Amino acid sequence: MTLREVRGFAFDLDGTIWAGPHLLPGAAELVAALRRADYPLVFASNSSRYGSEALARELTRLGIPAARHDVIAAFDLVADEVHDRLGSVDLLAIGTGELASALEEAGHRPLPIDRWREAKAVVVGNDPLFDFGRLRAASRAVASGAVFFAVNMDERFPVADGQFDPGCGALAEAVATAARVRPIVVGKPHSRLFEAAIARLGCSAHQTAMVGDNLASDIVGGRSVGMFTIWLEPQPAGEPTTQPDLAVASLIDLHRLWLGGRATPDATS
Structure with a gap:
């Protein structure tokens, strides 16, 4: 399989399309070129x-027009993962207000942390307000039998100027350590998100490219x-522990390689 045979593209966002409040070089141009050539893509x-x-x-604000269906x-x-395993349940949502709202809209019942004893599940996302009280409630609930879900296990996510914020995985590891229970992980590198992307693109898996900056999640999972x-x-840092099918220094380089490999007459347009 080569880049020339790819018929659809799935792009990671953090560290691939953007870093913090800025698009990475070449992102808007590559996406626009793929769309002009009628290649399906999803983020x-x-x-x-x-x-x-x-x-x-x-994405739209930064210069890449996108609708909900594109992402x-x-x-x-995560709400469907909880429902598939447990049905609609009382749970603790350790994350943003948006996470609690999404779980509630899907039929689950988020509880305040002081009612952790009633929780049948604990869902951990990235939580800017994470503190000792949330850690205590979540870990006690999990240790008492609540089923433990993590949206992902990414330790960090990139922000502007080469810096990072602690990721969902850093918080989930704290709960896992205190509760002595490992979470059920929904996001990459587990298959659910990749399978959803393939289905959305309408291509077979081997005709779909996963483009990402994280070897342990994007590449291993893809x-x-x-x-x-x-x-x-x-910034090449030696031999990768997992071999991707293709490594590029930037989206500008990927764009150049894609144009060079296309068999269509407008390959240089």
């Missing part, structure tokens, strides 16, 4: 703060479901 995000609607608005977020999949994997590696 496949491990986001645990915001769902697809908010992410689509942010698949782990944030949006390979596990048979996707063509493209690793965005701005």
